[in-house]
Every structure is written in C-alpha cells, then in structure tokens.
Amino acid sequence: MTMNAVGAFVFALAAAPAVAIILIVVIHRPRAAEALNLVASIISLVSVFAILLLVPDTKVLFWGEYIIIDGLGTWSILCAAIVYFLASIYAIGYMRLLGEEDRLYRFYAMFAGFALSTLVGPMMNNAGLYWIAIELTTLISTFLVAFEREAESIEAAWKYIIIVSAGISLALLGTVLFYWSGTFILGPSYDMTWETIEHIAPRLNPPLVSLAFLLVLIGYGTKVGLAPMHTWLPDAHSEGPAPVSALLSGALLNTAMIGIVRYLMVADAAGIGSLAHGTLLALGGFSLLVAALFIVRQKGLKRLMAYSSVEHMGVIALGFGFGGPLGIAGALYHMLNHSLNKSAMFFGAGSIMRAYGTKRITAIRGVLRNLPVLGGLWLAGAVAITGAPPFALFLSELSIIRAGLAKANYVLVVLMAGLLIVIFVGFLNHFKAMYFDNGTVPERKVAPVSTWCLAPVWLALVPLLVMGLWWPQALWDHFQTIAHALTVMSPAEVAR
Structure with a gap:
C-alpha cells in the first residue's frame, strides 16, 4: 500500500506541471495561467514532502525501473x-510589471515546463534518460532567458545554449564511453541504470572509465556553472526575468550536480576515486577563486548574484569532493540553503531593479530608506548568502570545512576559508554602498513592491534563520543515510 501511495505522489509530482502546461496553452489567459502554475507548484511541493515522509531512507524503483526515488535524487527534487x-508566487507580482500581458501565458507554460524538467531529471534511473532530461532543461530555459526580448537577453540566451550545449555534448560522449566500456562485460545491449554501471565498475577498463568520467564531469560541470565552464551563467542569470533566475540558480544547478555525484559513485567503485575526487575538488576551489575575483569588482546587480551562484556551486562541489559523512551532509544541506537564499536574493534584486529602473549597483542608493521592508529582508539575505551566522549557510559551510580537515586537505581548506572571507567583504561592500552611501546619486521616487513579491522573500529567509539556529536531528540522520548510500568502497578497499 505504501509503494502504491508513493507511486501516486511521484505521478502527481510530474503530472501537476504537465497538466498546467496544457491548460495554460488551451485557456490562453494571463490570470488563469498564473493560478494554474501556482497550483501546480503547490501540488508538486506537497507530493515531494509526502514522498519523503513515506520512504525517507529507501530506494524505490517504478515503471520498469526507469524511475528511481532515492535519498539523493529526492533531496534535489x-x-x-x-x-x-x-x-511561482513571486512571478505573479513581477511579471505583471513587464507589460507583456499578451505573451504572459507563454511564459507560464514554459516556466512550468522548465520546473517539470528539473523535477523529473533526478528521477531518471537511466544515464541516457538523465542526459535527455538535462538537455531538455537547456532547450526550455533558453526561451525563458530571452523572454523580455531585449538585445542583452537575446545575446545571453544564445551564449547560454551554445556553451551549455557544447558542455552537454561532452557529457553525452562520456555517457557513450561508459556504455561502451560496459559492453565488454555485459554484451552489446544492456540497461544502463545507475546500479548496473556501479555494479560492473570494478571490472571496467581504468583508462577508459577515467576518460569517460572526466568528460561527464566537464559536461555536467558546465551545466552546474563550475569554473572555468561557468561563462554562460552570469549572462543567463542576469538577463532573464527574476523568477527564471531563481529557478536557474536554485533548481537547475542542483539537478545537474546530481549527475556528477552519481558518476562519482561509479568512479569510486571503479577504483579511480582519487582522480575523480581530486578533479572535482580542483574545480570547486577554482570556482571559489573566480567568484571571489568577480564579486569584488562587480558592477551589475544580478550579475553579482550570478557569481555568488558560481561560489556556492564550488562550495557544494568541495563538499562532495571531500566526501565522508560531514562532507556529504554539508553539501546536501548547502544545496537546500543555497536554493532558499539565492531565491530570496534574486527576488529582491528583481524588485529593486524594477523599483529603481536600473541594473547598475552604482545607481542604486538608499534602499533601506526607500523600501524599508524589502530592504531589511534583502540585507538579511545578503548577510546569509555570504555564509555569516546565524543563518543556515554558515552551518553547511562549516561542515564542509570540517570534512576537509578530517581528510587532512589543509591547503584547500585554508584556500576555501580565505576566499569565503574575501567574498564576504566584497559582497557586503556592494550592499554598504547601496544602503548607506548617498554619493552624488539624486533622490528618486521609488515604486512600491507588491505583496506577491515580498511574501516569497519572507518564506525563504525565515527557514534559513531557523535552520541556522537549529540543525534538526532528523535532517542529520537523513543526510547520514544518504552519505552511507553514496559511500562506495574501491576494489582495493574490498580486497583489504
């Protein structure tokens, strides 16, 4: 009975946005599109919570084993x-400001489609189907990035699809090499499930599987936004509508990271864990360095948030790269914390940009005076996104640092801590200017912010504060179960 209930919730999770897309296109009205998209998001969220309550620590397969519900995938979902x-809440207030009523139903149809692709991607139990899901996220989100039809947004969309498609092509090549290496053991045709690849990994050819993993890491790392493959991210995140930026940063990047982690398990089983973890750590550390350099000198408001996403994906990569109970728990906690925090930051940035009529940081002054409620929330979010206490990102980053110390990776831990301090100072220095430096910027009348735009910022920041003061034991136990499932012994360890 429980499995039937789980199957029903898995179906509802995907069916809600899919049905919303059809109804939005058929009804063709902007207010109906807003409502349908919001209802679909509520059904999807309730379904995920129900799945976590019913099977919190169990791997379940559905529909011919093409769908997997496990701890790692469900957490990303x-x-x-x-x-x-x-x-979806924020979009109701924000999108009405764009004056695109005739095209608004198209936005919500694509928005629900984009959300659907990020929800079903982690469920794919076949490496090839997972690749298709990730490619689908690219195709849909490209149109959302270019929705406002300005020169900058269209250029960002082209840059996005070209760079990410090149990266995903490398991931496809890596996937094909993984499949080919398996044919020497299982024959010319087999189901390329994650469990199958992991099971045969100890018998795979080490040079071939090493090449395949590096291709997959670079390919999906491009989608994650790890440096130096990150160049699409600042443009796409900064030029798309704010609700799209939030979904790109808070949902899409995690969905792509799941693929890297699943292949990391295969690499561990194949005995190339040192290469795999070392490369992931190198990319994570380099992402922090690049983010620090660009955050300090940034001029554009949403580009500042975008480079913060590069930073936090680097932190998550370091967590999974360090591994162990602390590293994996910290990375998983950071995924949730970053999703909440970055959503609040993009919501605030979108509202500030619309209120002030500019994207330039130097033209935004007196935020707290002009918009006291939103300004106070956004400033709290800025403190939180830099990893400062008492917010939850402090705990997740601290856990990752502890994981690095436990692995005796002192150089990288010192580098990580130093760069996080630089980012803290650089990021908040921009907010100091926007909040407390009047300079020569003339006073201007600032448009008010609607409740639709304020409510989701509250809903994102309050849990961040609560989880920063209290890491629930149930969450820690859940993370430890996932960490145990992700810990694979190499052939040498098995022999010992």
Missing part, C-alpha cells in the same frame, strides 16, 4: 520544488 513554489 525537494530543492527544485521549493524554488518552483516560491518563484
């Missing part, structure tokens, strides 16, 4: 569903 819900 939870992050995506939360961001989808928050962004």
Whole structure:
C-alpha cells in the first residue's frame, strides 16, 4: 500500500506541471495561467514532502525501473520544488510589471515546463534518460532567458545554449564511453541504470572509465556553472526575468550536480576515486577563486548574484569532493540553503531593479530608506548568502570545512576559508554602498513592491534563520543515510 501511495505522489509530482502546461496553452489567459502554475507548484511541493515522509531512507524503483526515488535524487527534487513554489508566487507580482500581458501565458507554460524538467531529471534511473532530461532543461530555459526580448537577453540566451550545449555534448560522449566500456562485460545491449554501471565498475577498463568520467564531469560541470565552464551563467542569470533566475540558480544547478555525484559513485567503485575526487575538488576551489575575483569588482546587480551562484556551486562541489559523512551532509544541506537564499536574493534584486529602473549597483542608493521592508529582508539575505551566522549557510559551510580537515586537505581548506572571507567583504561592500552611501546619486521616487513579491522573500529567509539556529536531528540522520548510500568502497578497499 505504501509503494502504491508513493507511486501516486511521484505521478502527481510530474503530472501537476504537465497538466498546467496544457491548460495554460488551451485557456490562453494571463490570470488563469498564473493560478494554474501556482497550483501546480503547490501540488508538486506537497507530493515531494509526502514522498519523503513515506520512504525517507529507501530506494524505490517504478515503471520498469526507469524511475528511481532515492535519498539523493529526492533531496534535489525537494530543492527544485521549493524554488518552483516560491518563484511561482513571486512571478505573479513581477511579471505583471513587464507589460507583456499578451505573451504572459507563454511564459507560464514554459516556466512550468522548465520546473517539470528539473523535477523529473533526478528521477531518471537511466544515464541516457538523465542526459535527455538535462538537455531538455537547456532547450526550455533558453526561451525563458530571452523572454523580455531585449538585445542583452537575446545575446545571453544564445551564449547560454551554445556553451551549455557544447558542455552537454561532452557529457553525452562520456555517457557513450561508459556504455561502451560496459559492453565488454555485459554484451552489446544492456540497461544502463545507475546500479548496473556501479555494479560492473570494478571490472571496467581504468583508462577508459577515467576518460569517460572526466568528460561527464566537464559536461555536467558546465551545466552546474563550475569554473572555468561557468561563462554562460552570469549572462543567463542576469538577463532573464527574476523568477527564471531563481529557478536557474536554485533548481537547475542542483539537478545537474546530481549527475556528477552519481558518476562519482561509479568512479569510486571503479577504483579511480582519487582522480575523480581530486578533479572535482580542483574545480570547486577554482570556482571559489573566480567568484571571489568577480564579486569584488562587480558592477551589475544580478550579475553579482550570478557569481555568488558560481561560489556556492564550488562550495557544494568541495563538499562532495571531500566526501565522508560531514562532507556529504554539508553539501546536501548547502544545496537546500543555497536554493532558499539565492531565491530570496534574486527576488529582491528583481524588485529593486524594477523599483529603481536600473541594473547598475552604482545607481542604486538608499534602499533601506526607500523600501524599508524589502530592504531589511534583502540585507538579511545578503548577510546569509555570504555564509555569516546565524543563518543556515554558515552551518553547511562549516561542515564542509570540517570534512576537509578530517581528510587532512589543509591547503584547500585554508584556500576555501580565505576566499569565503574575501567574498564576504566584497559582497557586503556592494550592499554598504547601496544602503548607506548617498554619493552624488539624486533622490528618486521609488515604486512600491507588491505583496506577491515580498511574501516569497519572507518564506525563504525565515527557514534559513531557523535552520541556522537549529540543525534538526532528523535532517542529520537523513543526510547520514544518504552519505552511507553514496559511500562506495574501491576494489582495493574490498580486497583489504
């Protein structure tokens, strides 16, 4: 009975946005599109919570084993569903400001489609189907990035699809090499499930599987936004509508990271864990360095948030790269914390940009005076996104640092801590200017912010504060179960 209930919720999770897309296109009205998209996001979020309550620590397969519900995938789906819900609320207030009533139903149809792709991607139990789901996220989100039809947004969309498609092509090549390496053991045709690849990994050819993993890491790392493959991210995140930016940062990046982690398990089983973890750690550390350099000198408001996403994906990569109970728990906690926090930051940035009529940081002054409620919330979010206490990102980053110390990776831990301090100072220095430096910027009348735009910021920041003061034991136990499932002994360890 429980499995039937789980199957029903898995179906509802995907069916809600799919049905919403059809109804939005048929009804063709902007207010109906808003409502349908919001209802779909609520159903998806409730379904994920129900799945977590019914099977919190169990791997379940559905529909011919093409669908997998496990701790890692469900956690990513939870992050995506939360961001989808928050962004759907915010979109109602934000999108009405664009004056695109005739095209608004198209936005919501694509928005629900984008959310659907991030929700079903982590469910794919076949490496090839997972690749298709990730490619689908690219195709749908490209149109959302270019929705406002300005020169900058169209250029960002082209840059996005070209760079990410090149990266995903490398991931496809890596997937094909993984499949080919398996044919020497299982024959020319077999089901390329994650369990199958992991099971045969100890018998795979080490040079071939090493090449395949590196291709997959670079390919999906491009989608994650790890440096130096990150160049699409600042443009796409900064030029798309704010609800899209939140979904790109808080949902899509996690969905792509799941693929890297699943292949990391295969690499561990194949005995190339040192290469795999070392490369992931190198990319994570380099992402922090690049983010620090660009955050300090940034001029554009949403680009500042975008480079913060590069930073936090680097932090998550370090967590999974360090591994162990602390590293994996910290990375998983950071995925949720970043999804909540970055959503609030993009919501605030979108509202500030519309209120002030500019994207330039130097033209935004007196935020707290002109918009006291939103300004106070956004400033709290800025403190939180830099990893400062008492917010939850402090706990997740601290856990990852502890994981690095436990692995005796002192150089990288010192580098990580130093760069996080630089980012803290650089990021908040921009907010100091926007809040407390009047300079020569003339006073201007600032448009008020609607409740639709304020409510999701509250809904994102309050849990961040609560989880920063209290890490629930149930969450820690859940993370430990996932960490145990992700810990694979190499052939050498098995022999010992």
